[in-house]
Amino acid sequence: MSLVELEINGNKVSQDVEDRQLLVHFIRDDLNLTGTHVGCDTSQCGACVVHVDGKAVKSCSMLALQANNSKITTIEGLADGENLHPVQEAFRENHGLQCGFCTPGMIMAAVDIINRNSILDEKTVREELEGNLCRCTGYQNIVKSIIAASEKM
Amino acid sequence: MYQFNYKKVETVQEAVNELSANPESKILAGGMTIIPTMKQRLASPEQLIDIRNIEELNFIREESNNIIIGSTTNHFTVSSSDLIKEKIPSLSMLAEGIGDPHVRNMGTIGGAISNNDPTADYPAACLGLGAKIKTSKRDLTAEEFFVSLFETALEEDEIVISISFPIIKNSFYMKFPNPASRYAMAGVFISKNESDVRVAVTGASENGVFRWNEMEESLSNDWSKSSVENVKLSPEGIMSDIHGSSEYRANLANIMAIRAFEGINE
Numbered sequence: 558m559s560l561v562e563l564e565i566n567g568n569k570v571s572q573d574v575e576d577r578q579l580l581v582h583f584i585r586d587d588l589n590l591t592g593t594h595v596g597c598d599t600s601q602c603g604a605c606v607v608h609v610d611g612k613a614v615k616s617c618s619m620l621a622l623q624a625n626n627s628k629i630t631t632i633e634g635l636a637d638g639e640n641l642h643p644v645q646e647a648f649r650e651n652h653g654l655q656c657g658f659c660t661p662g663m664i665m666a667a668v669d670i671i672n673r674n675s676i677l678d679e680k681t682v683r684e685e686l687e688g689n690l691c692r693c694t695g696y697q698n699i700v701k702s703i704i705a706a707s708e709k710m
Numbered sequence: 711m712y713q714f715n716y717k718k719v720e721t722v723q724e725a726v727n728e729l730s731a732n733p734e735s736k737i738l739a740g741g742m743t744i745i746p747t748m749k750q751r752l753a754s755p756e757q758l759i760d761i762r763n764i765e766e767l768n769f770i771r772e773e774s775n776n777i778i779i780g781s782t783t784n785h786f787t788v789s790s791s792d793l794i795k796e797k798i799p800s801l802s803m804l805a806e807g808i809g810d811p812h813v814r815n816m817g818t819i820g821g822a823i824s825n826n827d828p829t830a831d832y833p834a835a836c837l838g839l840g841a842k843i844k845t846s847k848r849d850l851t852a853e854e855f856f857v858s859l860f861e862t863a864l865e866e867d868e869i870v871i872s873i874s875f876p877i878i879k880n881s882f883y884m885k886f887p888n889p890a891s892r893y894a895m896a897g898v899f900i901s902k903n904e905s906d907v908r909v910a911v912t913g914a915s916e917n918g919v920f921r922w923n924e925m926e927e928s929l930s931n932d933w934s935k936s937s938v939e940n941v942k943l944s945p946e947g948i949m950s951d952i953h954g955s956s957e958y959r960a961n962l963a964n965i966m967a968i969r970a971f972e973g974i975n976e
Contacts, residue, residue: 559716577712577713598749613815614816623762687892
């Protein structure tokens with residue numbers, strides 16, 4: 558066991574974890590933030606995407622200890638109280654989800670995409686979503702939601 | 711994942727000491743290969759030595775007509791570096807095509823070449839540009855460094871410090887990604903530095919990345935599209951699996967070579 562200290566959605570956390578504990582399991586099982594999902598076992602689906610020090614990463618492919626002393630944002634940290642984040646709002650308005658399983662990762666990826674690209678077109682969004690799989694929507698409305706959100710942000 | 715000890719180090723010397731003290735240790739840089747591999751229980755090191763925060767390994771700089779990249783520099787940093795975009799645009803483009811954005815935020819150039827996955831992109835750039843690899847012990851040419859499938863010249867207690875790429879603007883990389891995994895089924899890197907032509911192929915050979923000598927000769931004699939088209943890669947020694955036969959992959963390499971050549975001349 559080793560001590561991990563970090564800040565998650567603005568809250569400081571200090572806890573002992575097993576060295577082999579994955580960040581996603583730390584977030585879900587130890588911190589009870591179950592918005593971040595595990596959709597595969599092969600680092601491909603992107604349902605577990607969170608931001609570590611402002612960068613989108615797959616929390617299933619990172620150890621909790623690697624995130625020591627970092628600042629993490631999960632899907633739970635985006636909204637401002639009752640007010641949805643513009644990307645969350647855009648997914649709701651544009652029917653950017655069906656079953657919703659991939660949505661936390663999609664939205665965390667989308668925020669990162671919008672932060673890095675001042676102008677977004679459909680081609681760029683589709684390329685940027687390489688690491689996020691959705692089995693329901695065919696991506697049409699996800700792409701639409703991200704472009705709509707980028708215009709508002 | 712099996713149990714292991716996690717050890718974070720701050721200096722190269724510390725990393726090397728840990729490796730020497732415990733030969734069952736593995737280096738953890740970005741972790742984009744080793745962690746998924748350990749999750750599948752395909753690897754079970756006793757200790758992971760985390761070098762991601764060694765500051766002296768995280769840099770990009772220009773030095774006497776070379777771009778030198780520190781080994782823990784991640785793919786996103788390489789692909790978004792204005793210096794690399796200006797000096798070796800093909801390298802920037804190659805980095806942008808690795809994995810996905812989340813993987814590029816973690817995966818490192820040193821990790822990619824030390825793993826020497828036969829379908830990885832960076833080894834093609836190293837051989838294709840004639841890079842030099844500086845380790846904690848010595849300087850190696852790319853030819854010396856890459857030995858075979860998942861095998862490099864690195865000794866048990868040796869780590870990569872930096873990779874030095876000659877600035878060659880006339881260079882291009884083209885790969886055919888597997889439609890599902892997006893790993894290269896064949897990738898060809900071509901560079902032309904005055905009369906010196908280098909052609910490296912990744913994703914295809916059973917022995918990992920290699921220099922395509924016949925193509926290099928053909929292009930050195932006559933830098934033209936027909937010179938590329940006239941050379942055909944032999945399917946002998948080319949990987950054959952459910953994704954494609956060796957004949958199919960060899961043909962992909964031929965096509966990628968044509969496209970890479972066209973990319974340079976565009």
